[in-house]
Amino acid sequence: MADDDDPTKQPGAGQTRRRGAALEEAILRAAADELTESGYAGLTMDRVARRAGTNKNAIYRRWPNRLALGIAAYRRLATTVHPPDTGDLRGDVLELLRRANRHWSSPLGKVLRDLMSAAGGASEFVAQLPEQSTDAVAATWLTILGRAVARGEAPPEALHPRVATVAMVLLRNEFVVRGVPTAPDEVLIEIVDEVYLPLIRQRATTPG
The missing domain is CATH 1.10.10.60 (Homeodomain-like)
Incomplete structure (x- = not known):
């Protein structure tokens, strides 16, 4: 040819x-x-x-x-993900997790998981995946957290990339580490109510 x-x-x-x-x-x-x-x-x-x-x-x-x-x-x-704006931090976090869960559970999400597995955590490859690089993920989560700070729902001390992205990291681990085909909604709620929101509130009294 x-x-x-x-x-x-x-x-x-x-x-x-x-x-x-x-x-x-x-x-x-x-x-x-x-x-x-x-x-x-x-x-x-x-x-x-x-x-x-x-x-x-x-x-x-x-x-x-x-x-x-x-x-x-x-x-x-891949399509561009726009941060949700429900007017409530809990609602925003749940919506973002649910969107991610639907994507990771889809056939295209399976492609994404396989690509990430093949990349083996190599940052130069992961950074090329839409909305999967550390900076891209942090930007989305800092946006919804910043809105919560402006509404008085979260302390300014919570605006830290590692804090902001904890929920997404935990959801990603369900797929990448545990190998689940999809995360039940109760798992998403547990991540939000038992880990994410308590961590955000604690930042008010914990030095950044």
């Missing part, structure tokens, strides 16, 4: 040589389709190359391995 990105190769009859952004788009689209249909376990360079109508060399020049390609393809499928 001709390498679209190689200017020394001529396209066959009825074919148009794709280069640069056009070829990259075709590869990413093919990889995203493979993730949707077969998950990360079924993603191979050979299958993506066949689907994109190119060869593996064109893929490896852009993504050095299957994990890098899988993360790039996942980014096309």
Whole structure:
């Protein structure tokens, strides 16, 4: 199969040589389709190359391995998460956890869990996953916590990234560490009522 990105190769009859952004788009689209249909376990360079109508060399020049390609393809499928605003800290935290739980329990969430497992905690890979990098997660949670501080529901001392993200870390552990397919709603409520809110309130009397 001709390498679209190689200017020394001529396209066959009825074919148009794709280069640069056009070829990259075709590869990413093919990889995203493979993730949707077969998950990360079924993603191979050979299958993506066949689907994109190119060869593996064109893929490896852009993504050095299957994990890098899988993360790039996942980014096309993921949607932007906007912090909820229920007017109440408990409501916001529960809503954010429920959204995350639905996503992590979905087929796309399974892809995400497999990618994170393959990354092995390597920060350079995890940081490329939408809403999974430390900074992205902290920004979302600090937003809802900041609103709670403004409403007088939480002390300013609670505005610390590690404090703000405790609930999400605990939920993520249910999937990544314990390997559950989904977290029951009572687990989410327990995380909020028994851990998160007491920790936030305690910060009023605990030096930051």
